[in-house]
Amino acid sequence: MDEFHKIRRLPPYVFEHVNRLKASARAAGADIIDLGMGNPDLPTPEHIVEKLVETVRKPRTNRYSASKGIPGLRRAQAAYYDRRFGVKLDPETQVVATLGSKEGFANMAQAITAPGDVVLVPNPSYPIHAFGFLMAGGVIRSIPSEPGPDFFHALERAIHHSTPKPIAVILCYPSNPTACVADIEFYRDVVAFARQHEIFVLSDLAYSEIYFTDTPPPSLLQVPGAMDIAVEFTSMSKTYSMPGWRMGFAVGNERLISALARVKSYLDYGAFTPIQVAAAAALNGPQDCVAEFRETYRKRRDAMVDAFARAGWEIPAPEASMFAWAPLPERFREIGSLEFSKLLVEKADVAVAPGIGFGEHGEGYVRIAMVENEQRIRQAARNVRRFLETAGETLHNVVPISARG
Template sequence: MTEEFHRIRRLPPYVFAEVNKAKAAARARGEDIIDLGMGNPDSSPPAHVVQKLVETLNNPRVHGYSVSKGIPGLRKALVAYYERRFGVGLNPETEAIVTLGSKEGLANLAMAITSPGDTILVPNPSYPIHQFGFIIAGASVRSIPATPDEDMLRALERAVRHSVPKPTALIVNFPSNPTAFLADLDFYKELVSFAKREDIWILSDLAYSEIYFGDRIPPSILQIPGAKDVAVEFTSLSKTYSMAGWRIGFAAGNPRLIGALTRIKSYLDYGAFTPVQVAATAALNGPQDYVENLRGMYKERRDVLIRGLHNAGWMVPSPEGSMFAWAPLPEKFSTMGSVGFAKLLMEEAKVAVAPGLGFGEYGEGFVRIGLVENVQRLRQATRAIKAFMTAHGIGPAKEAKASKKLAPSPGMVQNL
């Protein structure tokens, strides 16, 4: 009875645990730690959504079991969102399902479609559930470059030729967490063509679709003609409406994949609490000025953060989307690794960031910085980082250019 359980053995030690432990200890000592490590929205949801939740709670009929696949009104609201935002038509009965956040949906779909020993293609670095959802389900993961360009497409072709067994599914995530990369429709067209040719499923994570800062508006892979033949897409209210703790997400697209997820979920849960689903319906169907204002807030935070870091001599690229900056370690600290640097930054500057190693081995050499504090706290953070950099002999580099190399060397492919 001393052996570790099989599925637990396949999970590495949680990389973020060391930083989280140090953060908790510092706060226990009364230190003011500015936490830019968690992707946890700090804004309140729209007022009318909270009001709808409270109103629904007073109905005595809503406190029983809900519907595992989501109440009909919420699925119809998701379909309406896809129609007005992407021009994509969906059947709310067969091509849409409500999940307990996109993370639960991804993990349960992995369980539904994976056989032990299957090969899954996952960008590295990427959000941990993208690979570990499939690892828990018994698959082997083959890493591909995280950049939405020819490097990823060439790696996909190599993976098909050299993987045994042949890959069965591909994960993509744009705007991406943690790298903040954006994809365009031309790239998605290539992906869909590849997936159809090779008979591979595509699981697209579009959780950050509404957080973008320029003219490049993130598209949906389902906009590509024929994409629903091979693709399913996950979205969420967590970031768009600052409803992370509400745990409401969706999957939409290929009917066979939606059917598989529906069947698995029918054994595992009774769906989100009905008042939460009713309020989520109000979020999607109601006025959308909140989303535009939220986008402006994150853009302002991004500009304050990047300007402050550049002034400190840390030339971090400015993200076009998501709520994160993907920051290469300052050259002086490059040999200590992302975990060591994150711990040192918290110890000396009192600023917490997420070590890149936690997003995959090719995330090493980077840290993820979240736009999850107000501008005053971000200015405080960048002042502290500037003092930290100065103490280590690093000053502003006005002529330096932010590195365009946001990801590890393209073409690196690794079986995990």
């Protein structure tokens, strides 16, 4: 039987290959160290949990909530942007609470995309950046992930050679999966380009609070004029270790925010009210926990870079995010990132995310998530070291990507 039209437009989910192997190995009793999914393992801070429990016990908080977010939560997000970035937002017209940034991106795509519309998406990139628009009937044109001259050359080519002209460009810094960062000068150039060519900018700032440099990552909306053409998405998943709570935000241009809010009003009633109240408490309350999480990820990063180097695998130290973007060890480059990731599960009891799952230009890399403690990360490195030392015995039956049909 033929696949449904929208399902046909989606490529096979590459990560599922590794997930199946991981589940099979665990069922057989293997202790898999899972560095694949960016699923924070740190506990949600106690004061946030206490606010959830307090609120859920109150009468009537079990009723339908507000699709765009309760007023107190939208005010809290506006206050965060003012404190952190010096950006003034109107909570009524420029802030929408989303069920995580992933849902926000997908529904923004539904709101603004007509069939055949061209959207410029970094490659490699977090999958929803492309697939949200594919599901909405759009056409994806790839641009480089790293900020720099090649990025702007690709924008110029896309403007002159795409028919119809692109409607939007996606940004994601600190980047998932590459962990590269952008500065305010880069954002100024993007805003100037977008205003000149009348295209929207959708910025994913989910990792704004996980950084290891002296200068925190900026917001696109700090650039004068950005509010005319841009919306930015943030998430509480990583900042406050609340991934399963599904709480994020879209903020910025009133027309785009209004379109997103209207689409959402047909699809959901918003997150459970106690979750929204607790999220507001997180944004308004003490921020020591955010600094503590940042330091934990810094220590994990340092442990990973050191331990994997000792194992014979040099991994560049990321400046931000909870990921490392690691080039395949030289002798494995011919087999590709998916086969290498499968070998790591089978031979080293370590799961990582194959770079090809983030786009064709992710080939040759794997993404390693820092979602285990330092002891487990060092154990993963020891497992990898044993695998690399015996790799010649395991490669003879793996088909190189260059030899596949």
